[in-house]
Amino acid sequence: MYNLDTVRTLFEARKPGFSLPQALYNDPQIFAFDLQAIFGRSWLLATTEAELPRSGSYVSVTIGGCPLIIVRDRNGDIRAFHNSCRHRGAQICPEGKGKTNRLVCPYHRWTYDLSGQLVSATRMGDDFDATNYALNPVKCETAAGVVYVCLSQDAPDFTPFRQAIEPLLGPHNLASAKLAAEATLVEKGNWKLVMENARECYHCSTGHPELARSFPVAAKAYFDYGEDPHQAQYEARMAKLGLPIGPSDGDWWQAIRFPLNEGFQSMSMDGAPLVNRPMTDTGDLDIGSLRWALEPNNFCHAVGDYVLIFTAEPISPSETIVTAKWLVHGDAVEGVDYHIDALTELWNTTNLQDRDLVENNQRGVNGAGYRPGPYSEEAEVLVIRFIDWYCDKAREFLDKCAGSVVEAAN
Numbered sequence: 001m002y003n004l005d006t007v008r009t010l011f012e013a014r015k016p017g018f019s020l021p022q023a024l025y026n027d028p029q030i031f032a033f034d035l036q037a038i039f040g041r042s043w044l045l046a047t048t049e050a051e052l053p054r055s056g057s058y059v060s061v062t063i064g065g066c067p068l069i070i071v072r073d074r075n076g077d078i079r080a081f082h083n084s085c086r087h088r089g090a091q092i093c094p095e096g097k098g099k100t101n102r103l104v105c106p107y108h109r110w111t112y113d114l115s116g117q118l119v120s121a122t123r124m125g126d127d128f129d130a131t132n133y134a135l136n137p138v139k140c141e142t143a144a145g146v147v148y149v150c151l152s153q154d155a156p157d158f159t160p161f162r163q164a165i166e167p168l169l170g171p172h173n174l175a176s177a178k179l180a181a182e183a184t185l186v187e188k189g190n191w192k193l194v195m196e197n198a199r200e201c202y203h204c205s206t207g208h209p210e211l212a213r214s215f216p217v218a219a220k221a222y223f224d225y226g227e228d229p230h231q232a233q234y235e236a237r238m239a240k241l242g243l244p245i246g247p248s249d250g251d252w253w254q255a256i257r258f259p260l261n262e263g264f265q266s267m268s269m270d271g272a273p274l275v276n277r278p279m280t281d282t283g284d285l286d287i288g289s290l291r292w293a294l295e296p297n298n299f300c301h302a303v304g305d306y307v308l309i310f311t312a313e314p315i316s317p318s319e320t321i322v323t324a325k326w327l328v329h330g331d332a333v334e335g336v337d338y339h340i341d342a343l344t345e346l347w348n349t350t351n352l353q354d355r356d357l358v359e360n361n362q363r364g365v366n367g368a369g370y371r372p373g374p375y376s377e378e379a380e381v382l383v384i385r386f387i388d389w390y391c392d393k394a395r396e397f398l399d400k401c402a403g404s405v406v407e408a409a410n
Contacts, residue, residue, distance in 0.1 A: 211267070
């Protein structure tokens, strides 16, 4: 439970261009507020079509504090439901992936078909109407092979994002790709510190020496290369290949294709491609990276040979689960076209480095000496954008619920 007037006072204390007041990074009331006001009202990357290859395939995952089931039904459509039985609320599917013909609650065997309809509930009496007890649906959309969910029935309009991302990401053929690897970390830091760190490369030249070999860590603002001839050559080459560059953005998302450092074809330890099969039909592995990101908790990179997906799931005021996924061409063969250790080495190394940076950041923020500090308008433009979006989203919710005491939904 949290008092909205208390929460509002914290947001009113935030100085534009500066990091947040301490309590917004570590207070349990704010954590509950964030789940409801931010994660409960935003589009969140849930999974990919590659992880739902056929009818009956499902992914069970916790998103925004809510256990969900994402499933491909018998018609091939992707649906999302709350992972909570309509009998007494038990979780139906354990977290993970699988395939099933029906969703069966392990507690009392209430059984649902792939459209969420209750088809079996024994010993419930003659007046029991199963049609009243379908699984509670969650808004679900797909775009260019990626699946997104929103926990609110009053979701932001998804259409502008789909229209923007499909021309950029569509050539990477994610709908027919395959999940090659997945890794998770628990970072002892607030989810906003995790995402602030993920929204800038101010720290990359010293914090990520391996990533800095291929990634343009010195680019200003939002991949601004100025008059660099390398950028001009890249743009001409992408135009010839028919790959749009952008940038394209909206209130809660942004996307841009940009060149890697000269001599680097992929984000890898040595710059060489990690997968023999290109993901785009151009057949070219040297296409830079398409970065797309959603507020509040996601970023992705699509290079010529693989796609990296990063999500941050808040689990407590000072703990966040970070998940990384690597997708490759659907016909790529492990051990022949790619090797898992090599494919994952750079980003696993980077994520472990980021974990240490975030945990150190959290320890400092928790101290009595913490005071909000100014962001760099050159190097932290996406951090400023993220924090401004977060504060605006929070104030919008506060205005809707002015003067109330709200019991958190999660």
